[in-house]
Amino acid sequence: MNNIPTDNEVILGILNNSESVLKRLYLAYFPMVMQLIINNNGNEDDAKDIYQEAIIIVYNKIKAGDFELSSKLKTYIYSICRRLWLKRLSQINRYGGDIKDFQEYLVVEEDTENHNERDLQFTKMGSALQLLGEPCKTIIEEFYINNKSMQDICEAFGYTNADNAKTQKYKCLQRLKKLFFQQ
Amino acid sequence: MVEQKLLELIERYLNGELNSEELARFELLRQENTDLNERIQTHKQFTDTIKHYGERIELEKRLNAFHQEIDVHALKEELTVHPMWIVKLWRNHHSKISVAASIAIFTVLMTLIVSGYFNNRETNYVQLKGQVAQIQKAVNGLKTHNSISHSNNILKTSNFRGTGFAISSNGYIVTNYHVINNADSVYVENANGKSYHTKVIYTEPETDIAILSVDDTAFKNLGNVPYNIKKGESNIAENVYTLGYPREAIVFNSGYLSATTGFTNDNALDSTSYQVSLQVNPGNSGGPLIDSRGNLIGVISAKATRMEGAHFAIKSSYLLKAIHDIPSDSLNKPLNINSRNTLAGLNKEQQVNKLKDFVFMVKVFKQ
Numbered sequence: 331m332n333n334i335p336t337d338n339e340v341i342l343g344i345l346n347n348s349e350s351v352l353k354r355l356y357l358a359y360f361p362m363v364m365q366l367i368i369n370n371n372g373n374e375d376d377a378k379d380i381y382q383e384a385i386i387i388v389y390n391k392i393k394a395g396d397f398e399l400s401s402k403l404k405t406y407i408y409s410i411c412r413r414l415w416l417k418r419l420s421q422i423n424r425y426g427g428d429i430k431d432f433q434e435y436l437v438v439e440e441d442t443e444n445h446n447e448r449d450l451q452f453t454k455m456g457s458a459l460q461l462l463g464e465p466c467k468t469i470i471e472e473f474y475i476n477n478k479s480m481q482d483i484c485e486a487f488g489y490t491n492a493d494n495a496k497t498q499k500y501k502c503l504q505r506l507k508k509l510f511f512q513q
Numbered sequence: 514m515v516e517q518k519l520l521e522l523i524e525r526y527l528n529g530e531l532n533s534e535e536l537a538r539f540e541l542l543r544q545e546n547t548d549l550n551e552r553i554q555t556h557k558q559f560t561d562t563i564k565h566y567g568e569r570i571e572l573e574k575r576l577n578a579f580h581q582e583i584d585v586h587a588l589k590e591e592l593t594v595h596p597m598w599i600v601k602l603w604r605n606h607h608s609k610i611s612v613a614a615s616i617a618i619f620t621v622l623m624t625l626i627v628s629g630y631f632n633n634r635e636t637n638y639v640q641l642k643g644q645v646a647q648i649q650k651a652v653n654g655l656k657t658h659n660s661i662s663h664s665n666n667i668l669k670t671s672n673f674r675g676t677g678f679a680i681s682s683n684g685y686i687v688t689n690y691h692v693i694n695n696a697d698s699v700y701v702e703n704a705n706g707k708s709y710h711t712k713v714i715y716t717e718p719e720t721d722i723a724i725l726s727v728d729d730t731a732f733k734n735l736g737n738v739p740y741n742i743k744k745g746e747s748n749i750a751e752n753v754y755t756l757g758y759p760r761e762a763i764v765f766n767s768g769y770l771s772a773t774t775g776f777t778n779d780n781a782l783d784s785t786s787y788q789v790s791l792q793v794n795p796g797n798s799g800g801p802l803i804d805s806r807g808n809l810i811g812v813i814s815a816k817a818t819r820m821e822g823a824h825f826a827i828k829s830s831y832l833l834k835a836i837h838d839i840p841s842d843s844l845n846k847p848l849n850i851n852s853r854n855t856l857a858g859l860n861k862e863q864q865v866n867k868l869k870d871f872v873f874m875v876k877v878f879k880q
Contacts, residue, residue, distance in 0.1 A: 353579050356576060356580070357579060357583065360583055361588055361591075361592060364588055364589065364592055365592040368589055369593065374585045374586075374588075374589055377585075378580055378585075382573065382577075385576060386569065386572060386576075389572060451562055451566075452565070452569050455563060455566040456566065456570075474560050474563040474567070475563060475564055475566070475567025475568075476567070496517070496521065497517065500520060500521070503520075506563075507559060510559070
């Protein structure tokens with residue numbers, strides 16, 4: 331179970347929503363990234379953050395179907411983490427201009443830039459949802475994320491009829507849009 | 514209310530929930546209303562963002578769950594590049610080490626300053642300069658010695674030696690003025706080691722000529738002087754030789770006449786001298802310069818010191834002039850200049866053999 335999955339296994343596994351493959355992938359390369367971060371002015375929490383970001387980038391890239399394996403997946407992940415960590419270091423002024431490398435690496439700026447843009451959207455969405463408050467937040471999440479039907483929501487929230495629930499959902503969505511675009 | 518209905522319609526359309534009748538109506542509406550397409554797009558984008566956001570949160574939860582299974586601390590220990598003990602020592606104690614080093618450097622500097630180390634260095638340097646100057650001086654001195662001249666230098670020694678030669682059988686001897694200059698007493702010593710006291714009866718500093726007269730009762734008549742003093746000038750390239758006392762014994766040296774003029778220290782021409790090329794040493798000053806036929810053509814001297822191998826001899830005509838110029842009251846005995854050359858037919862060895870009794874070491878004593 332803990333053996334390192336082949337690169338093709340990873341791609342097929344993620345496309346097929348395989349939990350076990352994702353886990354094997356996660357466990358396989360974390361030590362490599364940990365080594366990079368803790369030996370370049372970072373700690374284990376930094377390593378976790380950076381590594382998870384990298385895995386998300388890989389995951390989304392595979393899901394979006396535009397993942398072309400031009401190098402080993404290991405090298406790709408290392409390169410992403412290296413790039414992300416360099417950026418983080420320069421943001422917190424801990425970057426001394428030199429990074430100690432443990433692997434060969436690729437130029438992956440485009441991928442990390444795309445990821446950053448999406449990340450920004452999600453951060454905005456997250457805070458907009460927080461500001462929205464209950465019950466709106468749950469209604470929106472249930473309907474738009476968890477694909478619950480209006481009937482289910484109506485019952486769960488105890489609305490007397492579906493129309494009331496729909497009106498409520500409509501109002502919630504309008505407020506969320508407002509909060510989201512205000513930021 | 515209309516807005517809400519419209520949005521509901523859009524959502525149902527996007528979810529594919531419209532029945533065929535509704536779909537036909539909606540498509541018609543899309544064609545009529547150009548704004549509608551844009552609204553559909555915007556709504557889709559926004560709801561997608563919500564959906565992807567949810568997925569992201571979900572994914573992060575899963576990843577965090579995986580992360581729980583990793584023993585991060587053990588991994589950290591394992592992966593940290595353990596630096597060498599000296600690097601660790603430095604990292605842990607670098608402030609202390611820095612302070613210690615600063616104090617050490619400061620102490621050393623203070624000690625050096627207090628003990629005058631830097632001053633000494635400077636003195637050493639000056640000393641070195643002095644030494645160099647001394648060496649230069651010595652080299653110059655050597656040069657002057659080599660080229661015989663420089664009376665001042667030489668005469669500072671309390672006991673100095675030159676060469677002289679007889680011009681008459683009764684003890685008139687010619688030498689260089691610079692040899693006997695400032696002397697308290699002058700003695701001449703012959704090849705057999707016998708010394709006689711002399712008196713300086715005439716000097717000519719400008720031609721560097723001095724004439725001595727032996728006033729010692731032990732002095733015996735020398736017999737006829739074998740060489741004559743040449744009146745005219747000699748030719749360039751003529752073979753010449755000299756006898757002298759550069760050391761305790763009489764020394765023979767031969768060479769040739771290089772030029773019929775000499776020159777002074779400031780490169781001015783000196784028509785009173787010949788330039789000769791022969792090896793002479795300080796003690797040779799005042800020695801006779803003899804040509805191959807046994808004529809005395811000059812008195813070894815040296816006024817220039819800067820040219821390697823260039824030595825000078827005062828022309829014999831100036832010697833004759835000097836002899837002529839001796840005031841008659843200075844002569845304590847008759848001075849008869851020999852005009853007969855008895856060396857002419859002899860070979861060099863025979864010449865020298867005869868000559869050596871007429872060449873004296875001039876010993877000068879100063880306080």
